[in-house]
Amino acid sequence: MKRILVVGGGLIGIRHVQTVQEHPNCELVGLADPDMSIAPDLPRFAAMEDVDVPVDGVIIATPTHLHAVHGQLAADRGWHMLLEKPVADTLEHAQALQCSLRRTNVRSLVGHHRRYHASVQQLKELIADGAIGDVVTASLLWAMRKPDAYFEGNWRTAGGSPVLINLVHDIDLLRFCLGEITQTIALSGLPLRDAGRIESGAIAMRFASGATGTISFADTAPSPWGFEAGTGENPNIGTTGEDMMWITGTKGAVSFPSLNLWSGLDWSVPPLRVPQTISLNTASPLDAQLSHFVDVMDGAPPLIDVADATRTLAVALDIEAQLTHTDTIQCRSA
Structure with missing residues (x-):
């Protein structure tokens, strides 16, 4: 115990x-x-x-x-x-x-618990095994409307940017499945709540492999698209089961969380869907993370330790700084 x-x-x-x-x-x-x-x-x-x-x-x-x-x-x-x-x-x-x-x-472990989803690990394995060839592009979408009460009377009133609350998870998901992110370019949308916080934006990125990717995000726009909604991982957020990430490669493509896998090289012929049996969680990600933490305390290698999580943080902070800068420019021009 x-x-x-x-x-x-x-x-x-x-x-x-x-x-x-x-x-x-x-x-x-x-x-x-x-x-x-x-x-x-x-x-x-x-x-x-x-x-x-x-x-x-x-x-x-x-x-x-x-x-x-x-x-x-x-x-x-x-x-x-x-x-x-x-x-x-x-x-x-x-x-x-x-x-x-x-x-x-x-010993340390950092709570990027999405790595414990069986479907995330299956996606990582599909990509590593060459199921879609060399990765070329990745597109990720996260959009929801957070309730106003979420920001009232707490630390989020001034510091509620979704980059370090929400997108840091998506950034880590991309790093985990596709490798290191080496460059980012970010643009912010105009705030709608008039609170001076980052609320929406678009991010372009390059991976060490040479692949490129995008993230489009908003915490002011209700939608069925986002990791929480797609996977049903958060009991406070309604589950839709809709895909929120699409990855293309030199031999095919895959979407997540459905893990719809497509294969085909001839542009005159529709790609073929390759049947997949989706791996299901045998425990909730938080339960699996805690079990892993028990193992880490006993000497097992961590799935993500402080050093690894710091690389995710570095990408998130770079994006946050760029979004803050573009938001300032927009306010001045207005």
Whole structure:
């Protein structure tokens, strides 16, 4: 049994609490959050420094700007950690955390939980096995209208950009399946909520393989397209089952999450659909991630550690900076 502490009592933190409570190889030792009214039926601590019980691993689900600070506190106490994404708010903070991990020999895992979807791993294998040949292009679409209450009275009021909340997942998905992203160009749409936040935009990117890709995104536009809607992974978001990513190659193409695979080289003949049996999750991604975290604590290689997640963060921060710059230019020209 691994003794697990959860830090942060927000939406995702409480989901982690429930996942730990239901896991056969984990024991929840408590929740650390300054708001002591959250989950009063659990063992509670106002801060990590107050924890006075043995801990094997900690799940850090606090606001992004606190990830590195809390990660370093955990490392100093010898607690292996599962950090929510993004790994940190700046590259400098992420790199400082990595130094702490090396110094203390503490193991890390970062919560890019989409890597645990069976269908995502199947997509990665199809591409790696050459099912569509060499990848040429990838197009990804994420659009939903977040409710106004999502931004009210919390840290998202000023810092609710979807890039580091949502697109960082899509960026990591592309890195996981298609390889490293080496260049990005980003343009922002005009904000509709008049709040000064990034809300929509378009991104072009190049991969180390030479393939190119695009992401179109908005948190102001209701649609059936997005990872959460397509896969049904988030109970707070309606499931549509619609595809949200399309990848072409030199021998065919594939869409996700349907994993519709197309093959054909002759442009005068319609491509043929290649039947696929979609791999289904045997456990929820959060459950699978927690099971993997247990293995990581015992020495297994992590699916994505702080160093790997920092590369995803670097791409997201580059995109965020470009979107902020173009938004400023648009406001000045207006």
